Amino acid sequence: MDRRVLLASAVPAALTTAALNSGTPATAAPRRPRADDVLQVRDIGSFHVGGRAVTLTGAPLRDAFAGPDQPPAVIDPNGDFEVGQVYVQYCALARPVSPHPLVMWHGGGLTGVCFETTPDGRPGWQRDFLGHGHDVYLTDALAGGRAPFARYPELSGAEPRFRTKRELWELFRFGPAGSYTTEPGHRAPHPDTLFPTASFDTFVKQVVPRFTTYTEATQHAYGALLDRLGTSVVLTHSAAGPLGFAATLAAPHRVAAHVAVEPSGAPDPDTVDLASIRHVPHLIVWGDHLGLDDDPGGSWANLYSSTRRFHDALLAAGGQSTWIDLPDHGVTGNSHMIMMDRNSRDVADLIASWLRRHGLG
Amino acid sequence: MDRRVLLASAVPAALTTAALNSGTPATAAPRRPRADDVLQVRDIGSFHVGGRAVTLTGAPLRDAFAGPDQPPAVIDPNGDFEVGQVYVQYCALARPVSPHPLVMWHGGGLTGVCFETTPDGRPGWQRDFLGHGHDVYLTDALAGGRAPFARYPELSGAEPRFRTKRELWELFRFGPAGSYTTEPGHRAPHPDTLFPTASFDTFVKQVVPRFTTYTEATQHAYGALLDRLGTSVVLTHSAAGPLGFAATLAAPHRVAAHVAVEPSGAPDPDTVDLASIRHVPHLIVWGDHLGLDDDPGGSWANLYSSTRRFHDALLAAGGQSTWIDLPDHGVTGNSHMIMMDRNSRDVADLIASWLRRHGLG
Numbered sequence: 106m107d108r109r110v111l112l113a114s115a116v117p118a119a120l121t122t123a124a125l126n127s128g129t130p131a132t133a134a135p136r137r138p139r140a141d142d143v144l145q146v147r148d149i150g151s152f153h154v155g156g157r158a159v160t161l162t163g164a165p166l167r168d169a170f171a172g173p174d175q176p177p178a179v180i181d182p183n184g185d186f187e188v189g190q191v192y193v194q195y196c197a198l199a200r201p202v203s204p205h206p207l208v209m210w211h212g213g214g215l216t217g218v219c220f221e222t223t224p225d226g227r228p229g230w231q232r233d234f235l236g237h238g239h240d241v242y243l244t245d246a247l248a249g250g251r252a253p254f255a256r257y258p259e260l261s262g263a264e265p266r267f268r269t270k271r272e273l274w275e276l277f278r279f280g281p282a283g284s285y286t287t288e289p290g291h292r293a294p295h296p297d298t299l300f301p302t303a304s305f306d307t308f309v310k311q312v313v314p315r316f317t318t319y320t321e322a323t324q325h326a327y328g329a330l331l332d333r334l335g336t337s338v339v340l341t342h343s344a345a346g347p348l349g350f351a352a353t354l355a356a357p358h359r360v361a362a363h364v365a366v367e368p369s370g371a372p373d374p375d376t377v378d379l380a381s382i383r384h385v386p387h388l389i390v391w392g393d394h395l396g397l398d399d400d401p402g403g404s405w406a407n408l409y410s411s412t413r414r415f416h417d418a419l420l421a422a423g424g425q426s427t428w429i430d431l432p433d434h435g436v437t438g439n440s441h442m443i444m445m446d447r448n449s450r451d452v453a454d455l456i457a458s459w460l461r462r463h464g465l466g
Numbered sequence: 467m468d469r470r471v472l473l474a475s476a477v478p479a480a481l482t483t484a485a486l487n488s489g490t491p492a493t494a495a496p497r498r499p500r501a502d503d504v505l506q507v508r509d510i511g512s513f514h515v516g517g518r519a520v521t522l523t524g525a526p527l528r529d530a531f532a533g534p535d536q537p538p539a540v541i542d543p544n545g546d547f548e549v550g551q552v553y554v555q556y557c558a559l560a561r562p563v564s565p566h567p568l569v570m571w572h573g574g575g576l577t578g579v580c581f582e583t584t585p586d587g588r589p590g591w592q593r594d595f596l597g598h599g600h601d602v603y604l605t606d607a608l609a610g611g612r613a614p615f616a617r618y619p620e621l622s623g624a625e626p627r628f629r630t631k632r633e634l635w636e637l638f639r640f641g642p643a644g645s646y647t648t649e650p651g652h653r654a655p656h657p658d659t660l661f662p663t664a665s666f667d668t669f670v671k672q673v674v675p676r677f678t679t680y681t682e683a684t685q686h687a688y689g690a691l692l693d694r695l696g697t698s699v700v701l702t703h704s705a706a707g708p709l710g711f712a713a714t715l716a717a718p719h720r721v722a723a724h725v726a727v728e729p730s731g732a733p734d735p736d737t738v739d740l741a742s743i744r745h746v747p748h749l750i751v752w753g754d755h756l757g758l759d760d761d762p763g764g765s766w767a768n769l770y771s772s773t774r775r776f777h778d779a780l781l782a783a784g785g786q787s788t789w790i791d792l793p794d795h796g797v798t799g800n801s802h803m804i805m806m807d808r809n810s811r812d813v814a815d816l817i818a819s820w821l822r823r824h825g826l827g
């Protein structure tokens with residue numbers, strides 16, 4: 106089934122790429138970039154933001170096992186370090202369609218890689234949104250990937266979680282509970298899953314140990330990032346969803362829009378000033394198999410409800426928030442990793458259209 | 467002092483950019499890309515290569531301290547994982563000057579970030595070589611950065627080393643022994659250092675924990691990478707130097723040239739088949755303050771000597787190897803991090819010229 110057709114016909118006309126393009130005379134406006142055009146890149150690079158200088162003192166000498174062919178090495182772990190910094194990687198175009206950078210914040214146990222090429226080799230959202238003419242900034246945060254972690258537990262506060270393949274398979278909703286097996290050929294994904302499950306083991310290669318003790322440092326670094334970049338479109342996924350909501354509340358003038366893809370919850374609306382973010386458009390996107398009906402007490406259903414409460418309260422406060430349940434628009438089978446699912450480009454197009462409607466693309 | 471002038475006048479004419487360009491008629495050949503041109507990018511993306519599926523069994527339940535505000539959480543660490551994979555990040559041009567990708571392999575405690583924007587905000591070698599028209603591939607390996615590490619010690623074999631700022635300052639030769647202080651204003655770098663020492667703490671933000679137990683997995687993954695990409699120019703730094711020499715010996719048909727920047731040693735020439743790599747041009751580049759005269763028993767002097775022995779033996783076997791001691795060419799003050807030093811673009815230009823002379827650019 107052609108999911109692009111489904112998406113175009115089922116999503117409200119205002120949100121479809123086709124509807125947005127249909128009224129544009131060929132000669133009246135600059136030609137919109139096409140997805141696979143050669144990119145005109147002004148610059149490509151990276152930097153770190155946030156973090157702080159920390160001195161470890163008083164830790165005992167360690168009998169560090171240096172490796173299987175080497176004798177134990179006694180080391181002194183004390184000294185000066187940098188802790189909590191976030192990595193930022195950018196690709197800036199010669200003629201971007203918006204003065205506002207598009208920054209993408211990954212979730213727990215992942216890195217900016219999740220927005221790059223999909224595990225089955227298709228262009229990722231970095232490429233898709235560059236194709237739409239946006240300057241794209243990816244980050245590594247939460248002490249994952251190129252955001253280094255410090256010695257634990259001394260400087261990290263806790264050890265990280267090393268999620269097993271089974272945990273990832275079930276948590277990211279590639280298949281129901283009990284459907285994971287070590288042997289790839291015996292796994293039983295959701296029959297309609299859009300995740301390229303034949304590439305699941307490849308996907309796992311990008312999963313990093315998940316720290317839970319770097320949230321505050323990351324929030325701080327993200328605030329510094331928005332100060333440095335100026336007003337940006339913030340696209341968040343999963344555990345970064347709360348970081349996006351918080352960043353918007355902390356600096357409403359710095360967030361042109363917040364696109365929250367399967368956010369793992371939102372603030373309690375009674376505890377925050379929603380009026381202050383009334384002018385910031387929000388787009389909240391959900392996939393499938395959330396267990397809303399058959400597992401209403403489950404973790405996904407809880408995060409979904411928490412986010413819905415925020416969305417409703419934001420609207421009631423005069424704010425702008427668009428809620429999209431892809432299955433309600435005839436698009437079934439999306440997993441938690443929407444940016445990797447086989448309709449990832451369609452969803453990118455939908456988000457890009459929404460941005461254009463808000464003057465941001 | 468204008469180091470570009472120094473480099474151009476001191477380096478043998480065959481190696482200078484100026485000499486290479488001076489005889490090119492304006493109309494006879496395609497215009498060579500200039501460093502700061504807009505890049506025509508065909509594609510940008512990433513993938514992981516190598517690694518293997520591993521099942522951890524029999525590890526006891528862990529009383530994992532989940533975080534300062536949370537009760538201890540008992541977790542079962544057993545399960546299936548991917549271990550030892552390498553991350554590869556590419557930027558491919560619409561019209562590269564060579565069919566051979568230029569792959570850059572970082573050293574210990576670093577990641578592909580070391581080839582990106584310098585700590586003081588100048589274009590890095592990724593940008594410089596893209597500007598020269600090369601498709602550039604960066605990697606994260608040795609279980610650093612976006613090459614995930616597995617639980618240690620169970621699956622990693624050993625814990626990593628968390629190098630202190632003092633260790634980094636001294637090891638990378640930004641200043642002499644004893645010249646590092648916690649307070650930035652009191653540090654005493656080498657007076658002629660080309661490293662942007664005012665950005666030292668920023669540099670440290672990209673340094674990752676250094677594992678010594680992933681060398682074999684990385685070597686394997688790099689072999690798989692070269693198989694996947696086809697014959698490539700391999701540029702290595704520091705601990706990746708030995709990996710580059712080994713990859714060339716293991717698959718001489720897959721390495722168009724090896725540029726070894728401050729390699730941490732080379733194979734014992736008596737133990738390898740140098741005739742098999744006779745056709746692979748080598749370029750070996752060294753900076754300053756190696757202690758060759760005043761610390762001849764020191765670690766850098768030893769690595770330098772070991773590499774010189776390999777270079778001499780390769781030439782004696784009829785191979786091709788160019789040895790450049792930058793100070794001998796009038797360029798003093800380079801640190802171990804030549805790609806970040808203030809003359810980094812000049813050295814990139816030198817390497818690019820050398821590649822062109824070998825028909826690789």
